[in-house]
Amino acid sequence: MGRSTKTGLEDIARAVGVSKMTVSRVLRGSSGFSEETRERVLSEVEKRGYLPNRIAAAFGAGATSTLVGVCVPRFASSLFGSTLESINATLTRLGYQTMIGSHDQMPEEEEVWLKGLASWRPAGVILVGRRHTSDTLSLLRDLTVPIVEMWDLNTQPIDVSIGFSHFDDGYRMGKYLLSRGREKFGYVGAMANRTTMGRNRCEGFEAALQDAGTALAAREILEDHPGFYAGYYGTETLLSREQKLDSIYYHDDEMAIGGMAWLASQGVRVPDDIGVAGWGGMEAASIQPRRLTTITVPTTLIGKTAAELLVGRMRGEPVRDVTVIPTHLVPGETG
Amino acid sequence: MGRSTKTGLEDIARAVGVSKMTVSRVLRGSSGFSEETRERVLSEVEKRGYLPNRIAAAFGAGATSTLVGVCVPRFASSLFGSTLESINATLTRLGYQTMIGSHDQMPEEEEVWLKGLASWRPAGVILVGRRHTSDTLSLLRDLTVPIVEMWDLNTQPIDVSIGFSHFDDGYRMGKYLLSRGREKFGYVGAMANRTTMGRNRCEGFEAALQDAGTALAAREILEDHPGFYAGYYGTETLLSREQKLDSIYYHDDEMAIGGMAWLASQGVRVPDDIGVAGWGGMEAASIQPRRLTTITVPTTLIGKTAAELLVGRMRGEPVRDVTVIPTHLVPGETG
DNA sequence: ATGAAAGCGCTAACAT
DNA sequence: ATGTTAGCGCTTTCAT
Numbered sequence: 024m025g026r027s028t029k030t031g032l033e034d035i036a037r038a039v040g041v042s043k044m045t046v047s048r049v050l051r052g053s054s055g056f057s058e059e060t061r062e063r064v065l066s067e068v069e070k071r072g073y074l075p076n077r078i079a080a081a082f083g084a085g086a087t088s089t090l091v092g093v094c095v096p097r098f099a100s101s102l103f104g105s106t107l108e109s110i111n112a113t114l115t116r117l118g119y120q121t122m123i124g125s126h127d128q129m130p131e132e133e134e135v136w137l138k139g140l141a142s143w144r145p146a147g148v149i150l151v152g153r154r155h156t157s158d159t160l161s162l163l164r165d166l167t168v169p170i171v172e173m174w175d176l177n178t179q180p181i182d183v184s185i186g187f188s189h190f191d192d193g194y195r196m197g198k199y200l201l202s203r204g205r206e207k208f209g210y211v212g213a214m215a216n217r218t219t220m221g222r223n224r225c226e227g228f229e230a231a232l233q234d235a236g237t238a239l240a241a242r243e244i245l246e247d248h249p250g251f252y253a254g255y256y257g258t259e260t261l262l263s264r265e266q267k268l269d270s271i272y273y274h275d276d277e278m279a280i281g282g283m284a285w286l287a288s289q290g291v292r293v294p295d296d297i298g299v300a301g302w303g304g305m306e307a308a309s310i311q312p313r314r315l316t317t318i319t320v321p322t323t324l325i326g327k328t329a330a331e332l333l334v335g336r337m338r339g340e341p342v343r344d345v346t347v348i349p350t351h352l353v354p355g356e357t358g
Numbered sequence: 359m360g361r362s363t364k365t366g367l368e369d370i371a372r373a374v375g376v377s378k379m380t381v382s383r384v385l386r387g388s389s390g391f392s393e394e395t396r397e398r399v400l401s402e403v404e405k406r407g408y409l410p411n412r413i414a415a416a417f418g419a420g421a422t423s424t425l426v427g428v429c430v431p432r433f434a435s436s437l438f439g440s441t442l443e444s445i446n447a448t449l450t451r452l453g454y455q456t457m458i459g460s461h462d463q464m465p466e467e468e469e470v471w472l473k474g475l476a477s478w479r480p481a482g483v484i485l486v487g488r489r490h491t492s493d494t495l496s497l498l499r500d501l502t503v504p505i506v507e508m509w510d511l512n513t514q515p516i517d518v519s520i521g522f523s524h525f526d527d528g529y530r531m532g533k534y535l536l537s538r539g540r541e542k543f544g545y546v547g548a549m550a551n552r553t554t555m556g557r558n559r560c561e562g563f564e565a566a567l568q569d570a571g572t573a574l575a576a577r578e579i580l581e582d583h584p585g586f587y588a589g590y591y592g593t594e595t596l597l598s599r600e601q602k603l604d605s606i607y608y609h610d611d612e613m614a615i616g617g618m619a620w621l622a623s624q625g626v627r628v629p630d631d632i633g634v635a636g637w638g639g640m641e642a643a644s645i646q647p648r649r650l651t652t653i654t655v656p657t658t659l660i661g662k663t664a665a666e667l668l669v670g671r672m673r674g675e676p677v678r679d680v681t682v683i684p685t686h687l688v689p690g691e692t693g
Numbered sequence: 694a695t696g697a698a699a700g701c702g703c704t705a706a707c708a709t
Numbered sequence: 710a711t712g713t714t715a716g717c718g719c720t721t722t723c724a725t
Contacts (some may be wrong), residue, residue: 026660027500028476028479028500028501028502031717031718031719032718032719041695041696042695042696042697043696043718043719044695044696044697044720044721045694045695046695047696047719047720048695051720054694055359055694055695056694056695057694057695058368060694060695072500074473074476074477074500075477075718075719076477076479076717076718076719077477077479077719078413078416078417078423078477078478078718078719079417079701079717079718079719079720080718080719080720081413081719082413082414082702082703082717082718082719082720083700083718083720083721084700084701084702084717084720084721085701085702085720085721086701086720086721087717090478093447096564097439097443098433098439098440098442098443098446099436099439099440099442100439101434101436101439104432104433104434104435104436104439105433105434107433107434108432108433108434108460111458111460112435112460113469115459115474120457120474120475120478121457121458121459122456122457122458123446123456123457123458124446124450124456125443125446125447137408139450139455140455141363141409142409142411142412142413143412143413143425144363144411144412144413165362165363165407165409166363167363197723208648229713249402250641251641251642251644251645252641252644254436254645255645256504272496277642280645281644281645284646284647285645286644287647288647299510302661306585306586306587307586307612307642308589309586309587309590309616310586310589310590310615310616310619310620311619312622312623334393366702366703366719367702367703368702376711376712377711377712377713378702378703378704379703379711379712379713380711380712381712382703382704383704383710383711389710390710390711391710391711392710392711395710395711410702411701411702412703413701413702413703414701414702414704415701415702415704416703417701417703417704417705417716417717417718417719418702418703418704418705418716418717419704419705419716420704421703421704421705421706421717422716423708483695559706603702651703657696660718694725695724695725696723696724696725697722697723697724697725698721698722698723698724699717699720699721699722699723700711700719700720700721701718701720701721702717703716703717704715704716704717704721705712705715705716706711706713706715707713707714707715708711708712708713709710709711709712709713
């Protein structure tokens with residue numbers, strides 16, 4: 024009993040002895056058919072392995088697509104990976120399909136992706152962040168479908184925004200380290216030539232220092248993607264230039280863990296000789312000998328909520344424009 | 359100058375004073391128009407911000423879709439994440455769009471996803487592994503589009519297979535540890551109630567032991583997903599039951615690293631007291647004080663090649679059915 | 694409760 | 710080099 028991409032509504036209709044409209048109505052669960060007809064249609068559908076053709080359904084005028092576009096900076100990132108996991112699971116559960124893209128923090132790549140996506144007439148779009156090219160913005164406007172910007176909160180969203188302020192996360196960590204008596208700060212970041220949310224955190228961190236009448240003593244922003252090894256050698260580079268630091272703030276937890284590995288290899292004690300703080304609440308921190316001082320991000324909640332907000336708006340339900348998802352500073356034993 | 363999902367070939371055609379077929383030909387770069395016509399069409403397209411409608415293009419009889427379905431166990435996995443990154447980049451570069459799914463190692467979930475995908479009449483499908491439900495298999499057959507099974511090599515593929523044998527990877531590591539003089543082996547794994555490729559590796563490992571006249575002395579297979587913390591407490595559990603082990607083989611590198619963290623916390627020395635081996639060649643291993651004994655997997659190459667094979671087959675080019683991507687055993691300092 | 698007709702935007706096939 | 714025709718499979722609208 025093979026399913027076939029060849030059998031259409033018409034075939035079912037003929038076999039049952041009704042019109043294809045009746046079959047269509049039964050299949051979509053609307054009204055306008057008897058119980059008996061319903062059963063005969065469904066059994067014929069089952070028997071012939073009928074596969075609906077969504078292309079055709081999404082085609083006609085006034086057609087409703089169930090396609091959602093999701094574009095993130097990278098899939099090979101633990102945080103975005105788990106966010107995507109959550110978005111996709113939620114969209115699937117609600118009857119939508121996900122078309123993906125990634126832009127590696129380059130807004131022009133996002134634009135290219137969006138142009139391709141637009142040709143598929145999606146029912147909605149989920150993007151990361153609030154930095155978009157002007158062409159992206161105008162294209163999004165012309166699409167006239169719901170748009171969710173997630174992760175980096177946009178208080179003036181194109182349509183809907185959900186997330187938190189990365190600047191504030193950096194600021195809070197700066198305040199915290201200051202409150203712990205730290206005085207001479209370094210920063211190790213990644214993706215030097217891209218505008219990342221990590222940069223926003225660094226700016227927030229610096230703002231906190233400035234409020235306290237101080238400033239970053241040294242910074243090392245690598246060109247690489249963030250990761251364990253980037254943290255490791257970024258720390259080495261930073262400290263080869265400026266040795267009097269008493270704490271280092273990192274782009275994320277994996278970099279902080281990499282940094283601590285280098286410090287340990289040099290016999291530098293954490294937090295006695297130097298304090299360390301990360302960001303993200305990544306899993307690798309769970310096995311460190313000392314609990315890492317960090318800010319945890321609820322990736323699953325962000326993904327689930329982003330998808331639900333999008334679906335709500337696609338269905339025309341009332342949905343709030345700006346949703347704040349709080350992150351949590353977790354004081355650890357590293358700084 | 360807003361793009362519009364409203365303007366169609368017809369509008370461009372009227373404005374330029376040609377028929378929509380001519381516009382279609384220009385846009386698809388086929389032949390049958392003068393250079394002058396081409397320029398006028400393109401400038402009008404630019405001016406009006408015409409957005410092609412792929413739904414319509416993918417609709418007609420004999421239509422060619424540029425949609426590819428990709429289903430992996432999880433997005434929140436460093437290995438699958440980077441494979442997806444590579445697949446998507448390659449498909450995008452070659453002019454295709456990616457629709458995704460994940461099944462968390464449950465073949466029935468893959469089937470559900472595939473049924474949804476099939477309605478979109480994709481041009482090709484990429485799956486992970488060779489375990490599929492019989493409905494999945496028959497549906498794939500009926501779709502009559504190229505299918506690539508990747509990661510776990512299938513020497514009798516549905517269509518095209520690319521990857522390597524997980525069983526062999528486990529076997530090789532077993533042989534290696536035996537050659538290093540290890541005698542009493544433990545195993546720490548994950549996802550106990552699912553059929554994973556990690557299980558194949560474990561079976562290969564056991565086969566190597568059996569060939570040497572021995573067997574696993576203890577195993578701990580957690581229900582959780584693999585990860586640092588799972589390795590940490592899995593090791594604790596394993597060793598609480600069987601303390602005389604002289605080496606532990608892990609589901610993957612992250613679990614091995616988690617395991618080593620627990621061993622370190624107990625003052626157990628690696629490799630002196632106990633040897634450790636992982637799998638995957640994951641980034642976290644790069645910052646360990648001792649180089650981890652593991653098998654590295656070229657995720658980017660697998661993704662890129664899988665996508666290229668699929669595209670080759672979709673274009674009707676000759677493509678080999680089975681492509682082996684070798685993995686490499688890297689002797690480290692841990693076992 | 695059911696059916697008939699029109700049409701969505703595009704492209705393949707067939708003119709001219 | 711360019712135009713005309715037909716039709717993809719479905720849903721909406723308007724009958725009956």
